[in-house]
Amino acid sequence: MIQAAIFDLDGTLVDSLPGIAASLNRALATRGHAGHDLDAVRSFIGNGSWMLCRRGVPASFPDSEADAVNRAFMDDYDRTWLRGTELFPGITELLAQLKAHHMPLAVLSNKPHPFTADIVDSLFTAGTFDVVLGHREGTQPKPDPSGALEIANIFDLPSTGITFIGDSLVDLETATNARMQPILVSWGYRPIEELRATGAPLLHATHEILNHLIC
Numbered sequence: 274m275i276q277a278a279i280f281d282l283d284g285t286l287v288d289s290l291p292g293i294a295a296s297l298n299r300a301l302a303t304r305g306h307a308g309h310d311l312d313a314v315r316s317f318i319g320n321g322s323w324m325l326c327r328r329g330v331p332a333s334f335p336d337s338e339a340d341a342v343n344r345a346f347m348d349d350y351d352r353t354w355l356r357g358t359e360l361f362p363g364i365t366e367l368l369a370q371l372k373a374h375h376m377p378l379a380v381l382s383n384k385p386h387p388f389t390a391d392i393v394d395s396l397f398t399a400g401t402f403d404v405v406l407g408h409r410e411g412t413q414p415k416p417d418p419s420g421a422l423e424i425a426n427i428f429d430l431p432s433t434g435i436t437f438i439g440d441s442l443v444d445l446e447t448a449t450n451a452r453m454q455p456i457l458v459s460w461g462y463r464p465i466e467e468l469r470a471t472g473a474p475l476l477h478a479t480h481e482i483l484n485h486l487i488c
């Protein structure tokens with residue numbers, strides 16, 4: 274039986290691609306680099322802001338250039354994310370139903386923690402989530418299980434009783450590494466064939482998540 278749910282943020286709860294792409298492209302422009310279209314930026318998302326920038330900077334440049342672009346990205350995104358970030362359809366209703374069933378809920382994102390917290394505070398009713406964790410300096414990002422296990426510890430539940438819901442292989446690996454029950458969603462940022470090939474439960478609409486969790 275599933276006793277609690279952890280959600281990924283980007284590509285699972287929120288469609289943040291337009292805001293991320295706009296910020297990344299402005300950050301790249303400040304350093305004289307060409308921008309990328311939405312399809313390319315979609316493929317860069319999933320391993321946090323530094324990797325987003327590393328993937329956006331031409332491979333011939335050293336990591337120090339990704340550092341500089343990441344600083345420009347963080348500064349820009351802090352001021353602009355709200356313009357390009359919205360909930361996916363059905364998310365508000367899904368979370369309300371899960372709350373009505375007294376299910377503890379959490380967010381675990383590789384997005385820097387301050388942005389994760391700001392987005393959750395702005396787009397969700399206060400108290401929707403019991404725990405919200407983005408990527409914090411000095412901690413390992415997903416797929417390392419430490420963040421997921423920290424949430425299990427706060428919930429005081431065995432990780433096997435928790436589902437981890439996300440849109441990418443990073444999320445699936447996180448679930449596996451933490452011994453949680455994975456659910457993949459098909460409306461996020463990874464190609465459906467890639468998700469299907471994993472054999473993990475793959476759901477296509479929020480009402481399917483509700484049916485899966487509340488039997």
Ligand SMILES: O=C(O)COP(=O)(O)O
Binds near residue numbers: 320
């Ligand atoms: O910022 C990222 O790269 C991904 O964020 P996510 O973990 O919420 O998908």
